[in-house]
Amino acid sequence: xxxxxxxxxxxxxxxxxxxxxxxxxxxxxxxxxxxxxxxxxxxxxxxxxxxxxxxxxxxxxxxxxxxxxxxxxxxxxxxxxxxxxxxxxxxxxxxxxxxxxxxxxxxxxxxxxxxxxxxxxxxxxxxxxxxxxxxxxxxxxxxxxxxxxxxxxxxxxxxxxxxxxxxxxxxxxxxxxxxxxxxxxxxxxxxxxxxxxxxxxxxxxxxxxxxxxxxxxxxxxxxxxxxxxxxxxxxxxxxxxxxxxxxxxxxxxxxxxxxxxxxxxxxxxxxxxxxxxxxxxxxxxxxxxxxxxxxxxxxxxxxxxxxxxxxxxxxxxxxxxxxxx
Amino acid sequence: xxxxxxxxxxxxxxxxxxxxxxxxxxxxxxxxxxxxxxxxxxxxxxxxxxxxxxxxxxxxxxxxxxxxxxxxxxxxxxxxxxxxxxxxxxxxxxxxxxxxxxxxxxxxxxxxxxxxxxxxxxxxxxxxxxxxxxxxxxxxxxxxxxxxxxxxxxxxxxxxxxxxxxxxxxxxxxxxxxxxxxxxxxxxxxxxxxxxxxxxxxxxxxxxxxxxxxxxxxxxxxxxxxxxxxxxxxxxxxxxxxxxxxxxxxxxxxxxxxxxxxxxxxxxxxxxxxxxxxxxxxxxxxxxxxxxxxxxxxxxxxxxxxxxxxxxxxxxxxxxxxxxxxxx
Numbered sequence: 001x002x003x004x005x006x007x008x009x010x011x012x013x014x015x016x017x018x019x020x021x022x023x024x025x026x027x028x029x030x031x032x033x034x035x036x037x038x039x040x041x042x043x044x045x046x047x048x049x050x051x052x053x054x055x056x057x058x059x060x061x062x063x064x065x066x067x068x069x070x071x072x073x074x075x076x077x078x079x080x081x082x083x084x085x086x087x088x089x090x091x092x093x094x095x096x097x098x099x100x101x102x103x104x105x106x107x108x109x110x111x112x113x114x115x116x117x118x119x120x121x122x123x124x125x126x127x128x129x130x131x132x133x134x135x136x137x138x139x140x141x142x143x144x145x146x147x148x149x150x151x152x153x154x155x156x157x158x159x160x161x162x163x164x165x166x167x168x169x170x171x172x173x174x175x176x177x178x179x180x181x182x183x184x185x186x187x188x189x190x191x192x193x194x195x196x197x198x199x200x201x202x203x204x205x206x207x208x209x210x211x212x213x214x215x216x217x218x219x220x221x222x223x224x225x226x227x228x229x230x231x232x233x234x235x236x237x238x239x240x241x242x243x244x245x246x247x248x249x250x251x252x253x254x255x256x257x258x259x260x261x262x263x264x265x266x267x268x269x270x271x272x273x274x275x276x277x278x279x280x281x282x283x284x285x286x287x288x289x290x291x292x293x294x295x296x297x298x299x300x301x302x303x304x305x306x307x308x309x310x311x312x313x314x315x316x317x318x319x320x321x322x323x324x325x
Numbered sequence: 326x327x328x329x330x331x332x333x334x335x336x337x338x339x340x341x342x343x344x345x346x347x348x349x350x351x352x353x354x355x356x357x358x359x360x361x362x363x364x365x366x367x368x369x370x371x372x373x374x375x376x377x378x379x380x381x382x383x384x385x386x387x388x389x390x391x392x393x394x395x396x397x398x399x400x401x402x403x404x405x406x407x408x409x410x411x412x413x414x415x416x417x418x419x420x421x422x423x424x425x426x427x428x429x430x431x432x433x434x435x436x437x438x439x440x441x442x443x444x445x446x447x448x449x450x451x452x453x454x455x456x457x458x459x460x461x462x463x464x465x466x467x468x469x470x471x472x473x474x475x476x477x478x479x480x481x482x483x484x485x486x487x488x489x490x491x492x493x494x495x496x497x498x499x500x501x502x503x504x505x506x507x508x509x510x511x512x513x514x515x516x517x518x519x520x521x522x523x524x525x526x527x528x529x530x531x532x533x534x535x536x537x538x539x540x541x542x543x544x545x546x547x548x549x550x551x552x553x554x555x556x557x558x559x560x561x562x563x564x565x566x567x568x569x570x571x572x573x574x575x576x577x578x579x580x581x582x583x584x585x586x587x588x589x590x591x592x593x594x595x596x597x598x599x600x601x602x603x604x605x606x607x608x609x610x611x612x613x614x615x616x617x618x619x620x621x622x623x624x625x626x627x628x629x630x631x632x633x634x635x636x637x638x639x640x641x642x643x644x645x646x647x648x649x650x651x652x653x
Binding site: 227 | 380419441
């Protein structure tokens, strides 16, 4: 009960935030000049004012702004994100087709960056003058400095072109036949480079932060207590120090979730990964408003859910979180 | 009878920016089973460093035992392996610290933190260790122990946290408990409670206590013998009552005259409250061949400033490192 109440509260806030995002997205796109009628007219090589009015009436664009907004929110709440005239498909179908590919990429990259970052951070905190420590500093500098698409292209040149280890683009080879295992293996092979690229920036961030927070924790009084208990080096590091130094890393990972999603747009474009990022880029070029709105909605959803999970994980790690207020 | 702990000519060096300095210089002491020995002195005189050295916990890369022996039950701890030291720590020699607010791990329950040391040294099962943790909380007089055992440190007051630290330290019924200023961070009412508890449990478990403090009142209440430290060197040592009644080192004299109630209860007169004028020499001067207290001492003469006084033993078990000890 003690644990559940704040959780329900957090979920309530998350839903309210999502509605706010919806209103903001819709209003901004409404303020921008041009609408579907203009685009259709342009695509069909011109239209009379009567026809334009007819189209606007068909799409409900002649209604007052607040009515349109209300209708849009009402539709979204029933998971109807509108219809994309560019792809000739309901936006929901379109997004659900692409979402798994993006989630697969984003979650794998995030997990890889977290696990490897924490491992490198802990290792280099224990041997601050060792070779791994310098390696972490190097990775961090490189990760900060190199634009993600450039890293991607370099990896492509190195490991797809010069050494032909991994495929150049796409998510799965159309010629691959076999059971789910063979297909999964093929997808994994396609994933290596995009995941490496996307996780490079975050790996840098997490390993640096984990190193710093681990070094701080290792100097604290309760670590001295743990030593005075006669515990082994490993117990001290992984039981007493790690759990304490994870909080800042998990917090940052939660904050970075939005950056991972936006980073996915660039990475998906470089590697022709058939996900939301590629879809977003194409629909922006095509001025496909319902699709853009839908993708914005889903990105917001992913980020909010990510933050919610972060919040819950933090509560599990540190019993003090959420208790003071 | 051989003493439980015997320290011979211990020298601890700290590496600082100005070079290597002896933070503890030529310290010898003996501790018998079950007795309470008190370490007294100003901040920076090396009390805590001695404690950490006894635990084998000198800050890595900064402090090291340069020479001397620490004999625990005849075993030289300065030569012991890390694994052997880990076996001794928390089991035969344990320690409580000055900072109860930060000495417990904030992300584990206090029950887990007590049970952990029992599982480590006594191979108790999870369940048995947990039950023993509740017993220990009861022993350190925390009310309602079976409920408090699953509390986190942030749910307890500073005094209660120090009680938990004592429970952890005494869990394996150690032969020696080192208490490094255990009440400095706590308020006065709690201080008395902690000292009472330490004395009672020390007797119950037959644990010898090394009490590090600058509270002369606590020394008088708790300890049988005391060692007065100054600038890394032993200034004076002896039975507590004797040293307080008849100090044979000007520094001890100064320390005692700083404590009003102590003098009032012992001699029933109230002299002016005094201070020991001047400041402690800096770490870099610790190695000098002179009396380090000379700059603050009104008896200091040429000899005090040119050579280090030897330790003069008196018949009654008192000893003093002062050129003028016999006249005092």
